[in-house]
Each structure stands twice: as structure tokens, then as C-alpha cells.
Amino acid sequence: MDYRNVVGSGPELAGFSADVLLVVLTPEQSRTGSAPLDALVSEALSAGDLELKDGQTLYVHRPAGLKAPRLAVAVAGGDTPRQFKAAIARLASHAKGARLTHAAVATAQGLTVMAAHAEMLAAAFGDATYVYSLSKPSAPKPAALKKVSLITTAGDATAAREGLARGQALAAGSALARELGNRPGNYCTPTGLANEARQLAKTFKHIKVEVFDRAAIEKIGMGSFLSVTNGSAQPPRFIVLRYEGAGKDQAPVVLVGKGITFDTGGISIKPAGEMDEMKFDMGGAASVLGTFRAVAELRPKVNLIGLVPTCENMPSGTATKPGDVVTSLSGQTIEVLNTDAEGRLILCDALTYAERFKPAVVVDIATLTGACVIALGHIHSGLFSADDELAQSLEQAGKIAGDTAWRMPLDDEYGDALKSNFADMGNVGGRAGGAITAAVFLSKFTKAYRWAHLDIAGTAWKSGAAKGGTGRPVPLLTHFVLSQQGKGALEPKPAKPAKPAKAPARRAAKA
Ligand code: BES
Ligand code: MN
Numbered sequence: 264m265d266y267r268n269v270v271g272s273g274p275e276l277a278g279f280s281a282d283v284l285l286v287v288l289t290p291e292q293s294r295t296g297s298a299p300l301d302a303l304v305s306e307a308l309s310a311g312d313l314e315l316k317d318g319q320t321l322y323v324h325r326p327a328g329l330k331a332p333r334l335a336v337a338v339a340g341g342d343t344p345r346q347f348k349a350a351i352a353r354l355a356s357h358a359k360g361a362r363l364t365h366a367a368v369a370t371a372q373g374l375t376v377m378a379a380h381a382e383m384l385a386a387a388f389g390d391a392t393y394v395y396s397l398s399k400p401s402a403p404k405p406a407a408l409k410k411v412s413l414i415t416t417a418g419d420a421t422a423a424r425e426g427l428a429r430g431q432a433l434a435a436g437s438a439l440a441r442e443l444g445n446r447p448g449n450y451c452t453p454t455g456l457a458n459e460a461r462q463l464a465k466t467f468k469h470i471k472v473e474v475f476d477r478a479a480i481e482k483i484g485m486g487s488f489l490s491v492t493n494g495s496a497q498p499p500r501f502i503v504l505r506y507e508g509a510g511k512d513q514a515p516v517v518l519v520g521k522g523i524t525f526d527t528g529g530i531s532i533k534p535a536g537e538m539d540e541m542k543f544d545m546g547g548a549a550s551v552l553g554t555f556r557a558v559a560e561l562r563p564k565v566n567l568i569g570l571v572p573t574c575e576n577m578p579s580g581t582a583t584k585p586g587d588v589v590t591s592l593s594g595q596t597i598e599v600l601n602t603d604a605e606g607r608l609i610l611c612d613a614l615t616y617a618e619r620f621k622p623a624v625v626v627d628i629a630t631l632t633g634a635c636v637i638a639l640g641h642i643h644s645g646l647f648s649a650d651d652e653l654a655q656s657l658e659q660a661g662k663i664a665g666d667t668a669w670r671m672p673l674d675d676e677y678g679d680a681l682k683s684n685f686a687d688m689g690n691v692g693g694r695a696g697g698a699i700t701a702a703v704f705l706s707k708f709t710k711a712y713r714w715a716h717l718d719i720a721g722t723a724w725k726s727g728a729a730k731g732g733t734g735r736p737v738p739l740l741t742h743f744v745l746s747q748q749g750k751g752a753l754e755p756k757p758a759k760p761a762k763p764a765k766a767p768a769r770r771a772a773k774a
């Protein structure tokens with residue numbers, strides 16, 4: 264899609280040439296400065312066909328006095344970027360016709376178009392025009408739309424251009440994450456995900472990729488990750504993505520994404536209802552690939568590493584059994600009390616692997632727990648971090664992107680539930696606080712760096728009639744990565760304070 268900014272004034276709207284003119288009003292700002300357009304809107308208002316209320320839309324074919332043959336007007340709840348996005352999403356449905364290739368978007372006078380508005384516009388068009396078709400030949404043809412012109416004042420033009428570029432990259436990244444999530448488990452296998460990563464590296468020369476197969480993963484020593492693959496006929500993959508946008512002296516941001524391409528639960532098998540949705544259990548991995556896609560286009564001055572452990576979780580005669588003890592890459596042993604708590608088993612080894620990059624910060628993203636869905640529903644992703652500054656950066660990125668996360672607790676006390684008589688830890692606590700015990704489990708593998716965990720179990724996809732991937736949290740992650748620019752990422756984790764002199768002596772005495 265070609266998004267461009269056009270500088271124009273109200274009176275010029277009537278003569279603007281496009282297949283459809285889309286206009287955003289607010290309850291406070293309903294005049295555009297175009298006489299025929301304003302006359303049309305006031306007529307519709309007095310006829311009761313339109314109200315200046317959030318959610319209202321009006322479509323007019325061959326609007327009198329306008330050059331554009333179609334007009335759609337939407338009333339936004341106010342002038343925030345989020346409200347603007349909701350209005351654009353409604354208008355975009357009027358730009359999907361088979362013969363519509365050029366849509367123009369204008370706003371009421373007084374509605375200042377900031378970069379964030381323009382970004383939301385491109386993101387909303389991306390969302391509205393995405394069509395899944397890989398395994399559905401009868402899917403509707405993608406919209407014919409080729410060009411979207413955002414008409415702004417000269418004063419808003421620079422911000423609009425910057426926002427459109429960002430929105431376009433975000434839309435492409437989110438669409439990739441949605442697409443990968445939507446693909447059925449027999450299409451999107453670990454090998455398939457690795458091929459998608461390779462494809463990214465082929466398309467964007469700033470992305471490098473390395474793929475490890477089972478033998479290589481064994482050699483690294485990822486015993487916890489490999490234990491999850493025992494029941495599956497599909498071979499696992501460990502994907503390492505790199506984007507180098509800054510000097511080698513800059514510590515990288517590392518993103519780690521859970522890539523379970525299908526989660527049956529394993530021997531601790533899940534009930535049949537809605538089990539199909541466990542094809543979305545690679546949503547974390549999809550968001551890492553989607554973020555690389557967006558970053559490759561925006562080219563921020565940061566170094567970025569993506570780590571994706573990917574496999575299936577299947578039951579079989581060779582599958583890991585409840586009670587089996589596995590040895591993680593960190594050396595810590597884990598009693599697999601429930602084979603359905605597999606996400607943490609693949610993530611812990613990837614998190615240990617992350618240490619070798621001497622990261623500025625590590626963020627893992629995972630459809631980790633049903634408990635997180637119970638806690639936060641489908642609005643906010645769960646955010647867990649012991650690092651206040653990092654947590655705030657992620658919260659802030661989510662707010663700017665309209666892709667929010669809500670901070671959850673991470674006290675060590677929750678870890679008591681993970682005690683095991685037969686290993687250094689069990690892989691599950693009780694049902695209570697399940698999203699938190701999962702995060703505390705991961706925290707036992709992240710002591711070497713600044714770390715945050717995003718549980719996206721409630722936000723990565725939608726159920727019901729609109730079943731499908733959302734592309735979240737690509738917007739949050741991309742904004743977070745952008746925010747690390749120039750700052751030289753966050754300060755590296757401060758060195759541990761020196762041990763009191765007495766401590767070694769005491770240890771020596773014990774020995
Ligand atoms: N992939 C699931 C989490 C999940 C479940 C996400 C439902 C979205 C909807 C994860 O692997 C899992 O099965 N978690 C278990 C953990 C439990 C066994 C401690 C869960 O949440 O039930
Ligand atoms: Mn599971």
C-alpha cells in the first residue's frame with residue numbers, strides 16, 4: 264500500500280480526486296471548511312441520518328458538489344489517536360470495493376493530525392484489508408486499494424509523513440504475525456516458521472538468520488526444550504535472528520518468542536473443546552518475526568536479536584511423562600509435573616542462551632497461561648518484570664502503540680509453589696496465581712540481565728466468529744525497540760554489590 268500525505272485546505276476537498284473520500288469528524292469538530300461537504304453533513308444531521316456521536320457513520324454515493332464519487336463520514340469519540348483509529352477502522356470498510364484503488368482521508372478543521380494519528384491510520388487500513396487465504400481458496404479477494412492519501416494542513420504534514428511511514432511498517436509486521444498465527448498447525452510447523460525467518464532475511468538485507476536443527480540443539484544442551492519435542496514427529500528448530508542497526512559496542516535488545524506450533528498438552532492432554540486454538544500457541548514467535556519485519560523497514564539505530572525455540576507439544580509413546588526430570592541448559596533440573604506447562608520449558612533454555620549476547624535487556628513473549636486470560640481478559644497483555652524502569656518503558660510503548668500491557672506482580676514468594684522433592688524446581692505451581700508462578704519460573708533463568716515477560720495468552724488471537732490472530736504485541740514491541748534508539752539501550756544491569764568479606768570465610772569453614 265502506498266500511503267502519502269497531501270497538503271490541502273478545506274475548500275480543496277470538493278475538488279479532490281479519489282475513488283472514495285473518507286472524513287473523520289468529532290462531536291466538537293464537525294466542519295471541514297468545504298462548503299458542499301459541510302452542507303451535506305448539516306443536512307444529514309437535520310434529517311437525523313447522522314448524529315455527532317461516537318460510532319456514527321454515513322455513506323453517500325455520488326455526493327453533490329464533490330468530485331469523489333463516494334463519501335463516507337465517521338464520527339470519532341474525540342481527537343485522540345486511539346479514537347481516530349477506531350473511526351478509520353469503520354471507514355476502511357467503505358474502501359474495500361473491487362473498483363476502489365485510491366482512498367483519501369480528511370479530518371474536520373481543528374482536528375490536529377499528529378504522527379500518532381497518521382500511524383494509526385496506516386495500521387487501521389492494514390488491519391482492515393488483511394485477508395487470510397492460504398488454506399481457503401474461496402476467501403474474498405484482497406481489497407483493490409493501492410493508495411491512501413491523508414489530506415492535512417501544511418503545519419501537520421511533517422508529522423503525518425513520519426507517522427504514515429511508521430504505521431505502514433507496523434501494519435506489515437502485524438500482518439505477518441497475524442498470518443503466521445492463522446496458519447493451521449499442519450501448515451505452520453517448526454520447519455515452516457524457520458523458513459519464514461529465512462524468507463525475512465532474504466527480503467531484508469539487514470536481517471540475518473541462523474537455524475539450529477535437533478542435533479545442534481542437543482549440542483547446545485537445551486535438555487528442557489528438547490523434552491517438549493519427545494512426542495512429536497515434527498523436528499524442532501531453534502531460530503536466531505539478528506538485526507544490526509547500531510555499532511558493535513551497543514548491547515542488543517533480545518526478544519524471545521514461544522513457538523509452540525501446536526499445543527495438545529502432551530500426556531497431560533487438553534480437553535477437545537477449542538483445542539484447535541492451540542495452533543496460535545506460536546503467537547510469541549510470530550510477534551518476534553513481525554517485529555523484525557517492522558524494524559527492518561524502519562531501520563532504527565539499535566541492535567536486535569530474536570530467539571525462537573519452536574516445536575510441537577504432542578502425546579505419544581515417546582513423549583515426556585509427568586514426573587520426568589529434565590536438565591535445562593542452565594544446569595538446573597526441572598520435574599515436569601504437567602506436560603501442558605510446556606511453554607516455560609522451551610523458553611527457559613532460550614533465556615539461558617540469551618546470556619551469550621550480553622544483552623542490554625531481554626523481553627520474552629509467550630501465550631503462556633490460561634490464568635493470564637482469566638486475570639486480564641483480552642484487553643491488556645500481562646507484563647511481568649522486577650525492573651521498574653524496563654516495565655515502565657514497555658507500558659509506555661504499549662500506550663503509544665494502542666497495544667497495552669498491564670503490570671502484574673512477580674514476588675519471589677510465589678515461587679514457593681514450584682518446590683520439588685526430585686528436582687531443583689517443578690514446572691507448575693497450583694492453579695492459584697498461575698500466570699505469576701509461570702513468570703517466577705522463568706525468572707529463575709534470567710538472573711544475568713534485565714528482563715521482562717509478556718504473557719499474551721489473552722491478546723494474541725480472537726475466538727468466536729472473528730477467530731484469528733491479532734498481530735499483537737508487534738506494535739508494542741516495535742515501539743519499545745524504537746524507544747531504545749540513541750539511548751544506547753537501557754543501562755546494563757549494575758554489577759552485584761561485592762560480597763561481604765565474611766561470606767567466603769564462612770563457606771570455607773563449611774567445606
Ligand atoms: N498454551 C497454553 C496457555 C493457554 C491456554 C493460552 C489457553 C491461551 C489459552 C499453555 O501451554 C498451557 O497449557 N498452560 C497451562 C499451564 C498449567 C498446566 C499450569 C494452562 O494455562 O492451563
Ligand atoms: Mn500447554
Ligand code: ZN
Nearest residue numbers: 523526544606
Ligand atoms: Zn502452550
